[in-house]
Amino acid sequence: MYLTPGAASTLGERLLQHGISRRSFLKFCSILASSMALPAAIAPRMALALSNARPCVIYMSFQECTGCLESLLNSHGVAIENLILDAISLDYQETLQAAAGHQSEQWRDEVIAANYGKYILIVDGSIPQDGNSGYFVSAAESGLARLNKTAAGAAFIVAVGTCASFGGIAHAYPNPTGAVGVRDIVKDRPIINVSGCPPIAEVITGVLAYYLTFQKLPTLDSLGRPTVYYGKTVHDDCYREESYEDGPRAKSFDDSFARNGNCLFNLGCKGPVTHNACSTLRWNQGTSFPIQSGHGCIGCSEPDFWDAGGLYVRGPEADAEHDD
Amino acid sequence: MTQTIVIDPVTRIEGHLRIEAETVVNADGSVGVQRASSSSTMVRGIEIIMKGRDPRDAWAFAQRICGVCTVVHGVTSARAVENALGIAIPPNAEMIRNLMMGAQYIHDHVMHFYHLHSFDWVDAASALSAQPLLTSQLQTSISPENPNNSPEYFQSVRDRLYNFANAGQLGIFGKGYWGHPAYRLPAEANLILIAHYFEALAWARKIVKLHAVFGGKDPHPNVIVGGMPCAISSGKAGGVGEIRSGTAVNAASLALVAEVIADMKSFTERIYLPDMVLLARLYNDSVTLQKATDWTGIGEGVGNYLCYGDFPMNGINDLSGLMIPRGIILNRDLSQVYPLDVENPEDIQEFVAHSWYDYSSVSKTSGLHPYAGETKLNYTGPAPGYAKLPTDQSYSWIKSPRWRGKAMEVGPLAHILMMYASGQPNARLLVKVAYEVIGWAPDPTLAKLQSTMGRNVARAMETYLIALEMNTWLARLNANIAAGDLSVFNNAKWNPATWPSHARGFGYSEAPRGALGHWVVIDAGKISNYQCVVASQWNAGPRDAAGVEGPYEAALRGHLIADGDRPLEILRTIHSFDPCIGCAVHVARPDGRSSGWVNDA
Numbered sequence: 060m061y062l063t064p065g066a067a068s069t070l071g072e073r074l075l076q077h078g079i080s081r082r083s084f085l086k087f088c089s090i091l092a093s094s095m096a097l098p099a100a101i102a103p104r105m106a107l108a109l110s111n112a113r114p115c116v117i118y119m120s121f122q123e124c125t126g127c128l129e130s131l132l133n134s135h136g137v138a139i140e141n142l143i144l145d146a147i148s149l150d151y152q153e154t155l156q157a158a159a160g161h162q163s164e165q166w167r168d169e170v171i172a173a174n175y176g177k178y179i180l181i182v183d184g185s186i187p188q189d190g191n192s193g194y195f196v197s198a199a200e201s202g203l204a205r206l207n208k209t210a211a212g213a214a215f216i217v218a219v220g221t222c223a224s225f226g227g228i229a230h231a232y233p234n235p236t237g238a239v240g241v242r243d244i245v246k247d248r249p250i251i252n253v254s255g256c257p258p259i260a261e262v263i264t265g266v267l268a269y270y271l272t273f274q275k276l277p278t279l280d281s282l283g284r285p286t287v288y289y290g291k292t293v294h295d296d297c298y299r300e301e302s303y304e305d306g307p308r309a310k311s312f313d314d315s316f317a318r319n320g321n322c323l324f325n326l327g328c329k330g331p332v333t334h335n336a337c338s339t340l341r342w343n344q345g346t347s348f349p350i351q352s353g354h355g356c357i358g359c360s361e362p363d364f365w366d367a368g369g370l371y372v373r374g375p376e377a378d379a380e381h382d383d
Numbered sequence: 384m385t386q387t388i389v390i391d392p393v394t395r396i397e398g399h400l401r402i403e404a405e406t407v408v409n410a411d412g413s414v415g416v417q418r419a420s421s422s423s424t425m426v427r428g429i430e431i432i433m434k435g436r437d438p439r440d441a442w443a444f445a446q447r448i449c450g451v452c453t454v455v456h457g458v459t460s461a462r463a464v465e466n467a468l469g470i471a472i473p474p475n476a477e478m479i480r481n482l483m484m485g486a487q488y489i490h491d492h493v494m495h496f497y498h499l500h501s502f503d504w505v506d507a508a509s510a511l512s513a514q515p516l517l518t519s520q521l522q523t524s525i526s527p528e529n530p531n532n533s534p535e536y537f538q539s540v541r542d543r544l545y546n547f548a549n550a551g552q553l554g555i556f557g558k559g560y561w562g563h564p565a566y567r568l569p570a571e572a573n574l575i576l577i578a579h580y581f582e583a584l585a586w587a588r589k590i591v592k593l594h595a596v597f598g599g600k601d602p603h604p605n606v607i608v609g610g611m612p613c614a615i616s617s618g619k620a621g622g623v624g625e626i627r628s629g630t631a632v633n634a635a636s637l638a639l640v641a642e643v644i645a646d647m648k649s650f651t652e653r654i655y656l657p658d659m660v661l662l663a664r665l666y667n668d669s670v671t672l673q674k675a676t677d678w679t680g681i682g683e684g685v686g687n688y689l690c691y692g693d694f695p696m697n698g699i700n701d702l703s704g705l706m707i708p709r710g711i712i713l714n715r716d717l718s719q720v721y722p723l724d725v726e727n728p729e730d731i732q733e734f735v736a737h738s739w740y741d742y743s744s745v746s747k748t749s750g751l752h753p754y755a756g757e758t759k760l761n762y763t764g765p766a767p768g769y770a771k772l773p774t775d776q777s778y779s780w781i782k783s784p785r786w787r788g789k790a791m792e793v794g795p796l797a798h799i800l801m802m803y804a805s806g807q808p809n810a811r812l813l814v815k816v817a818y819e820v821i822g823w824a825p826d827p828t829l830a831k832l833q834s835t836m837g838r839n840v841a842r843a844m845e846t847y848l849i850a851l852e853m854n855t856w857l858a859r860l861n862a863n864i865a866a867g868d869l870s871v872f873n874n875a876k877w878n879p880a881t882w883p884s885h886a887r888g889f890g891y892s893e894a895p896r897g898a899l900g901h902w903v904v905i906d907a908g909k910i911s912n913y914q915c916v917v918a919s920q921w922n923a924g925p926r927d928a929a930g931v932e933g934p935y936e937a938a939l940r941g942h943l944i945a946d947g948d949r950p951l952e953i954l955r956t957i958h959s960f961d962p963c964i965g966c967a968v969h970v971a972r973p974d975g976r977s978s979g980w981v982n983d984a
Contacts, residue, residue, distance in 0.1 A: 126450020
């Protein structure tokens, strides 16, 4: 009943080995598919794709806070928690990998050489534009050089988090280190911007699963974000929308309207102008999201949200034409 | 003759760290570390970014200093502004912040043990030859309460690892130091710890739901100046998941919080503590080869410990109500806890003598209290491609904090020692039990705890102490709510019109990695100065103007290195501190441009 060690195994076989039934694997694929608003019939195809490919993934970190990686680790997979780590080969990731120093550099360079043009590059953290500034150095190389070197052979790049997508907090005024997002440095590789501070876990893994299934990038908006997750605003599906329209909105945190779950727009909520899936997917396996837990949306998936005027200053009203 | 071992990047930490260790060959032919230097090579400048902004926004900016130690900077920042403006938060908010901080500790420490540190002690390749039946027997003997203990279970884990290795795509295991002579665990112990590495990932995902309930999301849940924003749902509406009305916090979601706390306690008791005991027992000098390192006798660091204190029960200004007390321990002497005055300019000072900053109001060799903090970003390091840093000059983006000129260690070891030295019964009992269970001879000086291995034991002990305390905080929250007090936010000073034209305040906490302080100055309603002195700064900072080493640097002295190309011993001690370097290098105050390259002679 136990597979002979050493037999070549697909992901499906590996899952069977540790007791994950084909049915529950398919269920995971259905959940992923529905999170991306794909028809349920896609699930078996997705299952097949995830069973076969193990593309190499190189994950480079720059001026990161590591929140994006922590979010990725929170991604749920029913009982198959490491599905994405099994469906890809995570060949460089400084927070998790065993090797350090020159061994880790060498390992990454070997994987890149062997998979040139075919690996996925994931980036978190912003990058100082001036490679001679000394603001980011690792293995005695500037961040700029490390990004360019690892981007050159990537099939495409996933910029995870608002820092890698748009510069994020380091980029906020007055941007002391000249920090920018990946798209401001790399001009000749396809880039998917999975923005958010950090992004929802299942958004990160959903994007990867989409590529593994269809071998192409999802449809992107004008900021390079997958429309399936960023096509609507947090306001569009917010459960407090009725009191946004009709009142009464909360006048103070923790007032009677706030306790009733009424709209937080007057307390600075940027939901109407923030594109993200927080009010539908929610956070941490659908537990809650900022508005549900009493604080307005701070707009964290938008460029320059840190400079949008202040967390508690009223943002722009919802665009009437925007309602779907 | 010295040879310098360079590890860059140090992996399995948060942030970007470089270690240079100069070694000498001893008379008996062994190679030992003579002098070490700790450097961080990345900076962002979050404090300068905060200047000029609304102090009520500060917590959100500060929170992004670190996503591994999420929560802690947000809470500390809110406390700093509350201290400056004289805002007392409602008791419910205090309990919720304790719960969120406590959950952060438990999540963080478990993940540190398994996902950041375990590969320093666990030879993953060795686990491939573990016998499932023997593994099951070992597991049952160290933790009879753990149900995941069958031979079939361990067989499945071993097979998963085997197929991973055999498929030729080694992923995160690639080029690890497998087979290194400093690994000492039997194959079965290695397999148990690898199995728990995977289990801990699944568990970690579940328990952060506590942050999502109160803070809306994890990482980076929301807090607010004045308390917490998570209004408790009126009526029967609300809860977690898809809701149509109400808020996330209601009776049902508080029951979920209770379940999460039970899960935390269970994992700690069934898995983390027994694994820690196993590690401490098996890495015992009685089973080592002659001249092998005793990991309870090395890696101490500086022998001085500092805590601001945390987990208030009666408001942040009542120091007597803190679970982790405030204080200073010097020279390993647990018979005396010295007071720590956070306002006194002579007590806490930051030095930049060996850091890439200048001071303009005082000399580069002077120390400045954070309220007087004024620095200039000034990279004088070498151009890319360097082989070594100039460790006799400036060599790090981390500043050197000192208490009266002394280097201090902060973190779980400091917490446990401070609780012990202050006579706390729970801490004293747990230390006594830990010594007995591991098999260390009783010792009132707690010498074995002050080491690389001891630091890990201390971390496990405090995880358990906090897991036990979580129910106290939840019980108080529930009792308040049952008595009709739903308040989580004090809005009395929300309006800037109520603020004085000038105010300054200090916010403190104990993060999982140690003492965390934020100092804020507010003028005309905006932040005019903001300084953080962060835990990992104390531990990872470079030498100060007097040449006093930081704890990492001091801790590495004397380490015997079996293989200079695979310096596992260095990683072991550095990782025992649980480095968080994004926290340590938050600081940059660029009033001018960097001064460019200085080429080595």
